[in-house]
Amino acid sequence: MRRIIFIILILISEPVLAQQDEIQWMGFEELESSMEHESRPILIYFYTDWCVYCKKMDRNAFKDPEIVSKLNQNFYPVKMNAESLEKIEFDGQEFINDQARTKRNGIHQIPLLLASRDNESLTFPVLMVLDENFRIKIKSYDYLTSERMKKLIKG
Template structure:
């Protein structure tokens, strides 16, 4: 009886730990490698350290177990500080933060390319849903509640 109980407890612990409580974020360089292994839709999240709504979204929508599970299971989730100074290699090209040469909080080339609105301005938070062929399917340039986030990531 004791062996059965111990086995059951181990099984329960493994089942609970298998459910991730956080989104498994990766960077663009890891995305490049991942896409070569398996094609999958991509969720891209651009944020800044000073963005109040980014922080709020990270505390709420990105902690919602249903959203965490859906993103981890159905997407490659890419998170990037839009003001990053780090050069990033993606698909054989290096992207940098050119604006940092002349602006205090310059925006990196990647969010400028992917997250610019029609008026060529960027705002944060920005979320992009890309299909398996890396084409933009959905964009959001604002704070997302959990309910709105569920709609955004719904296939």
């Protein structure tokens, strides 16, 4: 009987332990409902499928246990493919990828709105830290090593 209970406990706890190894990314719709329950800083990560540096960050910095723990505990981590074709409703507005109608790799309205720079083209990856009131604190348009990522989310 003890053996059965022990096996059941291991099977139940395994998914919980596995979740701690990965960042619990969310979308903008989830962010809006989460912010109603608890205020936290927000980390937004815009990537594209073709971005080599994005893939490298996914494999390295976003797998670092210290970064995973800090993002899951202290931030609302939002990850978005900048070329997404999905319609996203956020803050009472609807956002789409208008550029997809005329461009092969059109950029969605949300990254255009949040990550654009004056007189410079939008490059990826883009990492942003916003405070609880959605004010932008940090914007990064570079590949970040684990060490640089730790400094960025530190404060």
